[in-house]
Amino acid sequence: MTVLRSREVAPPGMTLKTPAKGVDIGVFEPETPAKTLEGLNHQSTTSPLSLSPKAPCQDGKEGLAAGSVHRRSARLASKLDLTEGLETVKTFSRKRKRLDAGNDGSLGDGLNLATASTEKKDDVGIGVGDVMLEEPNKSDSLVDLGNSGQSSDAVESVKQGRRRRKFGIDVELSDLMLVGQGQNEKKVLNLRSGRRIMKSGGEKRSGDSSEGVESNDGDKFYTGNDSECMSSGCRGNGGVMNESKVIAEGDGYHSINNVKKVTGEEKGKSKVLEKASFMSGIDLLKLKSEVKEAGGNMVKTEKKVEARSTRRKDKGKEKLVESGSLSKSSCSVGRKSENKLEKENDDTVSSSSLLADSMSSQNAEQTDMSVTADRRVHKVRFREIARRNASRFAHFSSQEEEDNAADTSGREIPPSDINTETEDWPGPFSTAMKIIRDRQMNANVQRHNSLSDKRGVASVTWKPKKDRQCNLQKQLVPSLQDLCLTILVKNADAITSLDCIPDVLRRRLSQLLCDSRRMGDHFFGLLVQGSPTEIHLRDCSWLSEEIFTRTFEACDTSNLTVLQLDQCGRCLADYVLFGTLARASNCLPALTAASLRAAYRLSDVGLSALVSAAPSLRSINLSQCSLLTSDGIASLAASLGSVLRELYLDDCQGLEAKHILSALLEFEQLEVLSLAGMETVSDDFVSRFVSERGHKIKELVLADCMKLTDSSVRVIAEYCSELCAIDLSNLCNLTDTAIGYLANGCQAIQALKLCRNTFSDEAVAAYLETCGDTLRELSLSNVKQVAQNTAISLARLSRNLQYLDLSWCRNLTNEALGLIVDGCLSLKVLKLFGCSQVTDVFLLGHSNPEVRIIGLKMKPLLEHLEVPDLLRGPLHYSSVSPSL
Amino acid sequence: MKKEDMVKLISADGFEFVIDEKAAMVSQTIRNMLTSPGSFTETQQRQVTFPDISTTILEKICQYFYWSLQYASGKETEFHIEPELTLELMMAANYLHT
Numbered sequence: 001m002t003v004l005r006s007r008e009v010a011p012p013g014m015t016l017k018t019p020a021k022g023v024d025i026g027v028f029e030p031e032t033p034a035k036t037l038e039g040l041n042h043q044s045t046t047s048p049l050s051l052s053p054k055a056p057c058q059d060g061k062e063g064l065a066a067g068s069v070h071r072r073s074a075r076l077a078s079k080l081d082l083t084e085g086l087e088t089v090k091t092f093s094r095k096r097k098r099l100d101a102g103n104d105g106s107l108g109d110g111l112n113l114a115t116a117s118t119e120k121k122d123d124v125g126i127g128v129g130d131v132m133l134e135e136p137n138k139s140d141s142l143v144d145l146g147n148s149g150q151s152s153d154a155v156e157s158v159k160q161g162r163r164r165r166k167f168g169i170d171v172e173l174s175d176l177m178l179v180g181q182g183q184n185e186k187k188v189l190n191l192r193s194g195r196r197i198m199k200s201g202g203e204k205r206s207g208d209s210s211e212g213v214e215s216n217d218g219d220k221f222y223t224g225n226d227s228e229c230m231s232s233g234c235r236g237n238g239g240v241m242n243e244s245k246v247i248a249e250g251d252g253y254h255s256i257n258n259v260k261k262v263t264g265e266e267k268g269k270s271k272v273l274e275k276a277s278f279m280s281g282i283d284l285l286k287l288k289s290e291v292k293e294a295g296g297n298m299v300k301t302e303k304k305v306e307a308r309s310t311r312r313k314d315k316g317k318e319k320l321v322e323s324g325s326l327s328k329s330s331c332s333v334g335r336k337s338e339n340k341l342e343k344e345n346d347d348t349v350s351s352s353s354l355l356a357d358s359m360s361s362q363n364a365e366q367t368d369m370s371v372t373a374d375r376r377v378h379k380v381r382f383r384e385i386a387r388r389n390a391s392r393f394a395h396f397s398s399q400e401e402e403d404n405a406a407d408t409s410g411r412e413i414p415p416s417d418i419n420t421e422t423e424d425w426p427g428p429f430s431t432a433m434k435i436i437r438d439r440q441m442n443a444n445v446q447r448h449n450s451l452s453d454k455r456g457v458a459s460v461t462w463k464p465k466k467d468r469q470c471n472l473q474k475q476l477v478p479s480l481q482d483l484c485l486t487i488l489v490k491n492a493d494a495i496t497s498l499d500c501i502p503d504v505l506r507r508r509l510s511q512l513l514c515d516s517r518r519m520g521d522h523f524f525g526l527l528v529q530g531s532p533t534e535i536h537l538r539d540c541s542w543l544s545e546e547i548f549t550r551t552f553e554a555c556d557t558s559n560l561t562v563l564q565l566d567q568c569g570r571c572l573a574d575y576v577l578f579g580t581l582a583r584a585s586n587c588l589p590a591l592t593a594a595s596l597r598a599a600y601r602l603s604d605v606g607l608s609a610l611v612s613a614a615p616s617l618r619s620i621n622l623s624q625c626s627l628l629t630s631d632g633i634a635s636l637a638a639s640l641g642s643v644l645r646e647l648y649l650d651d652c653q654g655l656e657a658k659h660i661l662s663a664l665l666e667f668e669q670l671e672v673l674s675l676a677g678m679e680t681v682s683d684d685f686v687s688r689f690v691s692e693r694g695h696k697i698k699e700l701v702l703a704d705c706m707k708l709t710d711s712s713v714r715v716i717a718e719y720c721s722e723l724c725a726i727d728l729s730n731l732c733n734l735t736d737t738a739i740g741y742l743a744n745g746c747q748a749i750q751a752l753k754l755c756r757n758t759f760s761d762e763a764v765a766a767y768l769e770t771c772g773d774t775l776r777e778l779s780l781s782n783v784k785q786v787a788q789n790t791a792i793s794l795a796r797l798s799r800n801l802q803y804l805d806l807s808w809c810r811n812l813t814n815e816a817l818g819l820i821v822d823g824c825l826s827l828k829v830l831k832l833f834g835c836s837q838v839t840d841v842f843l844l845g846h847s848n849p850e851v852r853i854i855g856l857k858m859k860p861l862l863e864h865l866e867v868p869d870l871l872r873g874p875l876h877y878s879s880v881s882p883s884l
Numbered sequence: 885m886k887k888e889d890m891v892k893l894i895s896a897d898g899f900e901f902v903i904d905e906k907a908a909m910v911s912q913t914i915r916n917m918l919t920s921p922g923s924f925t926e927t928q929q930r931q932v933t934f935p936d937i938s939t940t941i942l943e944k945i946c947q948y949f950y951w952s953l954q955y956a957s958g959k960e961t962e963f964h965i966e967p968e969l970t971l972e973l974m975m976a977a978n979y980l981h982t
Contacts, residue, residue, distance in 0.1 A: 500975065501975060
């Protein structure tokens with residue numbers, strides 16, 4: 001078995017190498033690369049094999065486990081050197097060469113070192129290649145990479161290593177602080193680049209087998225699902241972390257090939273890596289896992305049917321090696337490895353050229369690749385990176401934006417697109433930001449001498465007015481209407497008829513009854529009696545099928561304009577619908593707006609029956625209808641595509657964004673689209689929908705669509721010029737740039753709902769400065785950073801603001817709130833849940849008579865529930881056209 | 885209690901209720917009627933006719949006006965409404981925006 005052979009070969013080679021290198025680490029290092037190579041070469045049953053070559057290394061690694069980066073790097077370096085040396089491991093050289101050649105091509109300009117290393121690897125691989133010819137598959141994959149049919153394990157590894165060297169220097173080493181490495185020190189760990197690299201790697205994996213860039217492929221393999229950036233080396237930016245990530249992912253990928261072993265070497269590496277003090281915790285972890293993965297990959301590659309995986313492993317190994325070499329502790333080591341590589345190059349001119357080609361090609365590929373990395377990896381990586389770069393977010397880093405856009409869009413964003421974002425920056429929003437920042441700075445400067453700094457950055461001066469009492473009395477008197485309603489609610493069963501009562505009052509009465517759980521059959525019958533124009537039932541959970549059927553059978557629905565049967569799951573099944581509301585094909589001729597929230601027994605069939613019964617339907621709310629599928633939406637689009645104005649599909653668990661996209665695009669007049677809670681909504685979905693239908697959209701609800709990033713908001717701002725209301729709650733990936741886009745792009749926003757977003761105080765304030773005038777409803781609940789700047793902007797510019805939610809904004813002081821309330825003259829409702837910092841200084845000191853403050857001091861629970869605007873028509877943004 | 889301070893509200897049956905201007909202003913609708921610019925009969929003669937509000941309801945409404953002033957000045961009592969009047973009273977109150 002090759003395994004055996006490699007085993008035999010490797011150790012001596014390794015030991016030999018050690019002294020030659022003169023690396024501090026010594027014995028272990030050389031072994032590592034050999035192991036890697038061997039592991040690569042031996043597929044499938046490699047586990048033993050992988051173990052074997054790695055055994056020596058492992059020991060070394062474990063020995064190194066003391067956690068010194070130095071050691072690790074030394075080990076890696078030795079690995080690198082080993083590969084470079086190749087003399088002893090010549091068995092792999094052939095393979096390596098091929099791989100390297102490919103890698104070289106892709107890498108292109110890569111580091112000389114990398115090239116050299118790859119070349120070396122080739123040498124090593126080739127020797128083994130002969131032996132390794134067991135795996136025709138691998139060789140095939142190699143062919144893909146542009147190599148000959150030899151098993152490409154070695155080649156891959158070599159290539160990868162090479163690539164790593166070239167790029168890895170940047171990528172991994174940056175983390176490890178490769179000191180003194182000429183090439184190595186290219187860059188500090190750049191998360192962004194790392195990401196990119198990852199991406200390209202992933203892309204490769206998914207896509208281009210044909211490329212000559214084996215390294216890319218290999219990278220891809222490593223990353224497994226999200227391994228895009230395996231080619232981190234190529235990028236030279238990512239740093240160790242990227243590689244580790246890739247490797248880790250490669251592991252996942254490798255599982256396909258049954259080989260899940262993480263070679264000891266790999267593990268050891270990871271351990272060492274982790275301990276590297278240079279790496280941030282996250283990076284380290286990632287690197288560690290990745291290393292492990294890589295190790296596993298390496299082992300697996302042998303077993304893998306696809307050569308690609310092997311390549312990945314190899315690459316991972318190579319990367320590790322490279323990173324190791326580059327790691328700070330061993331500048332010299334790195335140098336040496338470089339030197340060695342170069343030596344190797346001399347030895348293998350042809351191979352090196354091949355490798356160079358592959359490397360360059362790889363590089364090229366990687367750079368060109370847009371993100372198509374595995375979502376998973378991307379997400380994870382992105383989050384890590386985002387977490388790390390959180391502090392940068394406030395600075396409108398266009399690069400971040402690019403990264404975000406590139407990462408999460410799931411499709412190619414050519415660099416040019418990304419760059420154009422920066423052009424948009426000098427807009428009103430950024431101006432406002434600048435002003436606020438300057439103001440802040442001035443305030444800071446001024447206050448530098450003053451001792452009191454309680455108020456925060458921008459000073460808010462506000463004092464409660466004295467003559468507050470008289471103003472407030474007015475609002476305390478209960479209105480006659482409310483008094484009557486209270487009595488009616490208590491005695492609902494005594495009501496005999498609702499004949500002359502206008503719809504507004506019926507609706508209010510029904511709402512109060514439902515809220516206090518006093519709604520019953522009797523009142524329901526009264527509501528449905530005669531020929532009603534509107535039926536509003538906020539809560540039908542008490543309603544049974546029998547009563548529903550009986551009542552509606554007797555109902556004359558010819559004038560029914562609005563039907564609201566929320567929470568009707570219990571009573572509204574398909575067959576019930578057929579007997580009542582959909583009993584004839586046109587039995588709801590005037591129905592304009594229908595709300596069937598939580599009709600969890602309503603299926604696609606029932607929906608189409610309802611739609612055929614209501615030809616003039618313009619607004620439909622199907623939130624939480626779990627049985628609906630994309631077929632239902634498609635039939636909805638087929639029948640109402642040209643007329644439907646409002647569509648609410650919150651929390652419909654049977655729907656997936658990409659499947660309903662084509663149906664949604666058919667709605668030509670859509671003004672309101674609500675997709676809250678639909679987690680499958682991605683940036684791609686949003687941009688595709690909005691670019692086609694965005695010009696008419698007036699309200700967009702994208703709460704809880706966690707995948708969305710700034711790029712979605714950018715597209716929305718670009719296309720939805722008439723946007724009146726937008727809900728971006730819980731979108732934690734959004735940064736200040738998103739607010740900037742909104743401010744610059746959507747000038748007509750009247751209702752903005754933000755919740756648990758991570759916007760900074762300055763960004764929100766700048767938004768208000770730019771668009772605060774038109775705002776009527778603003779929710780900043782749990783936008784924790786909101787503070788003085790926002791308060792000042794609100795007070796100054798939000799003249800039309802009626803509903804303001806500042807719950808959980810603990811940075812707002814009494815003074816800030818007082819300023820807001822006294823400044824927002826139209827303010828009717830102010831929600832302050834969770835604002836424990838508010839005291840009576842504000843509550844009793846503000847002088848706005850109209851405002852209701854909800855959320856403090858044990859108010860009745862129902863008071864803060866959103867009361868529907870009773871005076872609103874059935875359609876929120878258009879008038880109802882006369883019935884047909 | 886000068887004449888200028890009083891306002892006359894006329895019900896559907898023709899009954900006239902003369903009340904304080906301040907009390908009448910509790911109703912936003914009446915306030916707008918009496919203070920709107922332009923030469924409306926209401927403004928000039930200081931009387932408003934309600935053809936769809938019955939006498940009993942209008943009487944109750946006037947009682948509410950005074951109760952409201954009392955409430956605002958600090959004396960918080962309960963305003964009792966006969967149940968049979970409630971529905972109509974609610975509609976009238978809705979109309980009068982009170």
